[in-house]
Amino acid sequence: MIKYLLQGFLFGLAYVAPIGTQNLYVINTAMQKSKAETYKVALITILFDISLAISCFFGIGALIQKYYLLKLAILLFGFMVIIYIGVGLIRSSSQILEDKKLGNNSLIKIIISCFAVTWLNPQAIIDGSLLLGGFNASLPAEMSKYFILGVCMASVIWFSGLAGFVGKFSSKFNKIIKWINIICGLILIFYGLKLGYSFIEAIYL
Incomplete structure (x- = not known):
């Protein structure tokens, strides 16, 4: 049991740690x-x-691979929402608030943004299915629940740790917050444009 829990935990860290839309949004x-x-x-x-x-x-x-319209819908919404988030970050770089308690987003906006940076990328879903699904197929049936529990634990520890670490040392980065905003925004726009290109490619190719 411990063996498969640890395997899932280590896999989960490798799965969420690389810089992506989720990490950028939390940072x-x-x-x-x-x-x-x-x-x-x-x-x-x-x-x-x-x-x-x-x-x-x-x-x-x-x-997603089976239902073409579902893939197109995710691509289109992903393109629009992630581009919107990226542009918002760049625009906010010109009006950074000194008081971090000001300008909090509504819960609905936070939920939509978190959903967008996690779920609105069909390629990530397909790749994740190949990786995690492949592991599932290779595990003993009674051990698969421990593996996926380890993956979930990694997600909890990674994102809560990332939020705590960056939040604690954010004051040291006050002078470069504007540029961090711009860089994060540009990377998110890049992700969004990739989704837009995939949407066009899926329609015409």
Whole structure:
């Protein structure tokens, strides 16, 4: 049991640690917002990340590959929402608030943003399904629950730790918050444009 739990935990860390849309959103929130909002974003991101990991573990990628319209819908919404978030970050770089307690987002906006950076990328879902689904197929049936539990634990520890670490040292980065915003925004726009290109490619190719 411990062996498979640890395997899942290590796999989960390798799965969530590389810089992506989720990490960028959590980092940016921790740099600018209050501790309460930072942990709110981290918690919601964790919930969506765990739901995605479990779905990938049981092969939701196959549904996206099977249902063409579902894939197109995710690509289109992902393109629009992630571009919107990226542009918002760049625009906010020109009006950084000194008081991190000001300008908190509504819960609905946070949920939509966290959902977008987690779920609105069909390629990530398909890749995740291949990785996690592949592991699921190779595990003894009675041990798979411990493996996916380890993956979920990694998500909780990673995002809560990331939020806490960046939030604690954010004051040291006050002078470069503007540029961090711009860089994060540009990377998110890049991710969004990739989704837009994939949407066009899926329609015309």
